[in-house]
Amino acid sequence: xxxxxxxxxxxxxxxxxxxxxxxxxxxxxxxxxxxxxxxxxxxxxxxxxxxxxxxxxxxxxxxxxxxxxxxxxxxxxxxxxxxxxxxxxxxxxxxxxxxxxxxxxxxxxxxxxxxxxxxxxxxxxxxxxxxxxxxxxxxxxxxxxxxxxxxxxxxxxxxxxxxxxxxxxxxxxxxxxxxxxxxxxxxxxxxxxxxxxxxxxxxxxxxxxxxxxxxxxxxxxxxxxxxxxxxxxxxxxxxxxxxxxxxxxxxxxxxxxxxxxxxxxxxxxxxxxxxxxxxxxxxxxxxxxxxxxxxxxxxxxxxxxxxxxxxxxxxxxxxxxxxxxxxxxxxxxxxxxxxxxxxxxxxxxxxxxxxxxxxxxxxxxxxxxxxxx
Amino acid sequence: xxxxxxxxxxxxxxxxxxxxxxxxxxxxxxxxxxxxxxxxxxxxxxxxxxxxxxxxxxxxxxxxxxxxxxxxxxxxxxxxxxxxxxxxxxxxxxxxxxxxxxxxxxxxxxxxxxxxxxxxxxxxxxxxxxxxxxxxxxxxxxxxxxxxxxxxxxxxxxxxxxxxxxxxxxxxxxxxxxxxxxxxxxxxxxxxxxxxxxxxxxxxxxxxxxxxxxxxxxxxxxxxxxxxxxxx
Numbered sequence: 001x002x003x004x005x006x007x008x009x010x011x012x013x014x015x016x017x018x019x020x021x022x023x024x025x026x027x028x029x030x031x032x033x034x035x036x037x038x039x040x041x042x043x044x045x046x047x048x049x050x051x052x053x054x055x056x057x058x059x060x061x062x063x064x065x066x067x068x069x070x071x072x073x074x075x076x077x078x079x080x081x082x083x084x085x086x087x088x089x090x091x092x093x094x095x096x097x098x099x100x101x102x103x104x105x106x107x108x109x110x111x112x113x114x115x116x117x118x119x120x121x122x123x124x125x126x127x128x129x130x131x132x133x134x135x136x137x138x139x140x141x142x143x144x145x146x147x148x149x150x151x152x153x154x155x156x157x158x159x160x161x162x163x164x165x166x167x168x169x170x171x172x173x174x175x176x177x178x179x180x181x182x183x184x185x186x187x188x189x190x191x192x193x194x195x196x197x198x199x200x201x202x203x204x205x206x207x208x209x210x211x212x213x214x215x216x217x218x219x220x221x222x223x224x225x226x227x228x229x230x231x232x233x234x235x236x237x238x239x240x241x242x243x244x245x246x247x248x249x250x251x252x253x254x255x256x257x258x259x260x261x262x263x264x265x266x267x268x269x270x271x272x273x274x275x276x277x278x279x280x281x282x283x284x285x286x287x288x289x290x291x292x293x294x295x296x297x298x299x300x301x302x303x304x305x306x307x308x309x310x311x312x313x314x315x316x317x318x319x320x321x322x323x324x325x326x327x328x329x330x331x332x333x334x335x336x337x338x339x340x341x342x343x344x345x346x347x348x349x350x351x352x353x354x355x356x357x358x359x360x361x362x363x364x365x366x367x368x369x370x371x372x373x
Numbered sequence: 374x375x376x377x378x379x380x381x382x383x384x385x386x387x388x389x390x391x392x393x394x395x396x397x398x399x400x401x402x403x404x405x406x407x408x409x410x411x412x413x414x415x416x417x418x419x420x421x422x423x424x425x426x427x428x429x430x431x432x433x434x435x436x437x438x439x440x441x442x443x444x445x446x447x448x449x450x451x452x453x454x455x456x457x458x459x460x461x462x463x464x465x466x467x468x469x470x471x472x473x474x475x476x477x478x479x480x481x482x483x484x485x486x487x488x489x490x491x492x493x494x495x496x497x498x499x500x501x502x503x504x505x506x507x508x509x510x511x512x513x514x515x516x517x518x519x520x521x522x523x524x525x526x527x528x529x530x531x532x533x534x535x536x537x538x539x540x541x542x543x544x545x546x547x548x549x550x551x552x553x554x555x556x557x558x559x560x561x562x563x564x565x566x567x568x569x570x571x572x573x574x575x576x577x578x579x580x581x582x583x584x585x586x587x588x589x590x591x592x593x594x595x596x597x598x599x600x601x602x603x604x605x
Contacts, residue, residue, distance in 0.1 A: 067505050089513055097509035099502055106524055115520075116510035167510075 012310055017076070018171055018203050024073035026059050027229075034070070036228045044142040046197055046204040048218035048235075050211060052250060056227040057207045058175055064205060065173045066092050070284045093120045096169035100176040102156035104148035104163075109140065112148050113163045120167065134162040138192065154185035161189075165196065172204045178213065191202035193217070196337045211251050211357060215239055223247050228361045241368060245291055253293035253338050253368060268311075268364060274336045281313040296341035298366035301330065301358045303350055310361035314338070319354050321347070332360055380578020387579050394555075399583055402560040405473055406541045413488045413536055418469045418529070421492025422518055426504065440492070442486025447479075447539075451546030454479040455599030458550065475550035476558055483543060484536035491532030530599045534592050541588055561587070 010091060018042040018362045026034035034056045041047050041064065049057045062068035064075065066088045104112045113135060117127045135141040138158040143151065148159060153190070157177065164172060177193065178186045192316070194217060197204060206212055214221050215235045222232040223242075231243040237362055242248040245256060259273035259304045261284050271290060305313060316334035323329075328347040332338045338360055352358065387395045424436065457464045458475055469475050499521065507517050522529065544562035551558030553567055560582040568577035 055544050065509060089511065091510075092509060093511040096507065097506065099506060101500065101502065103500065103506040105503075105507075105520065119511040119516060163510075170431070173509075198546055 005365055010298075013335055016043070017041060018078060020076040020079075021070075022062060022074050022076070024060070024063055024070045024075070026056075026063065026068070027071045032227060034063070036060060036073070036227075036229055037052060037223060039064075039077040039229065039232075041203060041205055042220070045201050045219040046217050048206045048208060048210055048214035049223055049224055050214045050223045050250075051224035051239075053209060055224045057209075057224050059227075060224065061097075061173050061175055061205060061207050065095050065097050065171075067097070072121075094170040095173060096167040096171075097173040098160050098164040098175065098177055100179045101130065102148075102151075102153075102160035102180075104151075104156055104159060104243075106149055107147065107152070109135070109146055109148050109159050110144040112159060113144075113166055116163060116167050120183040129164075130166045130168070134166040136194065137165070154189070157181050157185075157189065161193070165176070165200070165202075168202075170203065172202045173207075174204060175207045176209070177206075178210070179208075198288045211239065223250065227251075242370075244370065245247045245293075247294040248291075248368065248370070252295055254296050255292075255299075255337075257292045257294075257336050258372065259290055259292055261288050261290055266371075269369070271369070276314065276335045278367065279364045279368050280367040281365050284369055284371055291372055293368040293370070294338070294362055294366060296329065296339045298334075298355045299340040299360050299362045301340055301342055301346070301350065301352070303358060305359050306361050308361070309363065311364045313359055313361045315344040315357060316360050318352060318354050318358060320354055323344065332358070334360060376574050376578065379575045381582065383575040384579030384582040387576075388583065395579070395583070397563050397566050398559055398561055399587065401473070401558075402541060402584075403587065405476050405560060406480055406537060409477045409540050410484050410488075410533065410536045412481050413484035414478070414533065415490030415534075417532075418522060419518060420494050421489040421532075422496050422521055424489065425493045425496035426521075436493070439486050439490050443490045445483065445486070445506065446481055446545065447547075448545030448549070449545035450482050451479055451549035454482060454546065454550050470550065471552040471554060471558060473551070473558055475549050476560070479546035479550045480540035480543065483546060484540050487536045488532045491535055492522075492525075492529060495532070496521055496526040496528075498528075499525065527599050528587070528594050534595050537591055538588060541591075542584070588604055 017040040021036055021039045021124050024034060024036040025032060035308065039060070049060060051057050058241065059068065063070045066075070066082065069084050082088065082091065092194065110131060113131045114127050117130065132141065135144055138161055140155055140158045140162060141148065143155060143159070151159065157180065161177065166275065173363065178190055181189060190213065197217060206217060207216070218235055221238045222233050223238060224230070225246060227329060231247055239251050242251050242253065249256065257273045257278070259271040259278065262270045262272050262277065264284060264286050267281055267283055268281055269284055271278045271280060271292060277291060279290060300310070314334040316332035316338060318330060319333050320331045321328060326344055327341050328344050330340045330342065330347070332340065340360060350358070424432070440462050454475065456462055458467065458470045458478070459465055460470065503524070504517065504521070507520050512520060542562065544566055546559055547558070548563050548566065551560070551563065553563040561580050565577045565580045565584070568580065
């Protein structure tokens, strides 16, 4: 069965998008779990779907990968509308999916990696070539003869990814590929995937709740919350100019302060927060109420008043110090609450402890301002 | 105590001397029960997989019937099958009452819910995402069914053992639909019942020991396959 019969061909115009979803909704009983007006997957680019757990990212991935039929809406593959039926299998054979859990079958690593290619009718020598290459590439070639059930979590995930890449798909779907592995494995695997995605330039849809993964791997990011896309744009747009408070918090802007714009000149505004004045780059008009967002890692701490380009310097009292891995979260009371993230080493050097008074500084460009409606 | 010792001695005598009747009964038991289990596997496994994977109207009812069937007394099954194959029954025209076919049908009905039920339970234990992964690899529905059965081959052997264990040891249904006709429908269990009735405890004992050995050997072979492939 040729592809043309599965797709209802429309105009002869080539769509710039490999995959496109329009008006996608998914309902489970009375509960709507997905409501996507439109989403496009651009050829040769990585699209990241980010959002908190349970926001509908994986459901959207399953719909786009043709593994779940949406309740309503249409999906277009290379500009042609997909008609659901048994023949969607033919289209699925142009995709590959790697889930968070490795989901390997109870047989050898080699059989696992070659199974998909066999199902897709790839010829024997080609199967051998691709399986060897990708097992080698993911550093698991020596495990080829082992049963997949005997692998460690990291090894299994590498086999899972080798299996997906060996299919040489038109679109690759990665559903939280690093979420279920331990930290050292994650870092190594992350580096490998980054290189491979750059090299192969395979069109990819990456689901993740980790903003750093999205920031480093994606060309475009869609933020999904409560089943809908709340913001879509380049990683730079999303992470430096989140559209609202919820997204701002999700992308790591933990400091949220409400204030009033007192004056505005040359894109620099003075904003009054609890009788203190913060300067920020924004075009908001005076008199308006705004929310100010600051990333904790953009705040520097010092024991004496710093002489640098930072326009915003405030004296504050340390209220708590919480170590989180190699970093330390420091809560300050500067007349308003502020959270700063510094390295453990800096914390030790400054000899910080609760009750101590320090100077917190941040640049006017480091703050993101959203008008409160 | 004497009866037991006599039975054991007698059974070895009968086996070693190659008593034609005993061997024929044993062989018939094995053939009929083996065929019934094989047939129930052919239908019960795909049915169990289908029940595990699909949601449809009336599914709960079917599953309840299946669960009840797993514990159905062979006598009841024998009665139901008898009603069907009786001369004036729905399948009376087949004229299979008191033939080996009747025993195969009855044992098939006993084994089917066991095989289907075990298969369903086994497949339901798999990660639901495994099914999506197999589909995503490009499998058709039939290919997925086969891959899932292959994936659960070890626990599925338990289904085979349960089915075989149930039919090789049942007596009520075979007696009722087969009639214990020598050379045709006399199997180990019906022969044992008859010998006890006649008061020949020694022979009954011998037949029972053979029955146990048979059940044990088949299960031993299946267990060995199961445990060996687990280690691979």
